[in-house]
Amino acid sequence: MSDSTRSRRGLLAVAALAAVPWSLQVFSVGDATFLFVWGLVNTNPLQLTTLTDFLFRYTAGLPNYILAWPLGAVLWLCALASAAVGAVSGREDPRVTGGLLVLAGVTQVSVAFGFSVQPNRVAYPTGTLALWLVAWWLYWPRVRRAA
Numbered sequence: 001m002s003d004s005t006r007s008r009r010g011l012l013a014v015a016a017l018a019a020v021p022w023s024l025q026v027f028s029v030g031d032a033t034f035l036f037v038w039g040l041v042n043t044n045p046l047q048l049t050t051l052t053d054f055l056f057r058y059t060a061g062l063p064n065y066i067l068a069w070p071l072g073a074v075l076w077l078c079a080l081a082s083a084a085v086g087a088v089s090g091r092e093d094p095r096v097t098g099g100l101l102v103l104a105g106v107t108q109v110s111v112a113f114g115f116s117v118q119p120n121r122v123a124y125p126t127g128t129l130a131l132w133l134v135a136w137w138l139y140w141p142r143v144r145r146a147a
Helices: 003-019 051-058 064-089 094-116 126-146
Strands: 023-027 032-035 039-043 046-050 121-124
Touching (some): 003 064, 003 094, 003 126, 046 051, 051 064, 094 121
Antiparallel strands (some): 023 032
């Protein structure tokens, strides 16, 4: 497989991470909140809140663990930009893209843990698994080959 094909696959995989809930919070009453890179979706009532609305409109004095969410979003956007440059130019450093995905995954562990210590809620870092899987599956082999 050529490097340009790998770069295009990498770009598609990194972009697809926007469709994966980065954290899933399940409440004891059966409701759930899906936290995506771009916003969150509550199931009861069914409601969509964008990341920017959450940060600048509806909340003030956020706990540190929630601030890891936008940090992860920025890291993911940087990984997406790196993958896009690679897909267009054929010159991508897989250490940068893969490393950014790994770091974005670390931020979401913090988010899930912060939500899980609240009463009547448990959170699963689904995005961490997805981010790390893409980094491991698509970028780690390229890092090993380059070394």
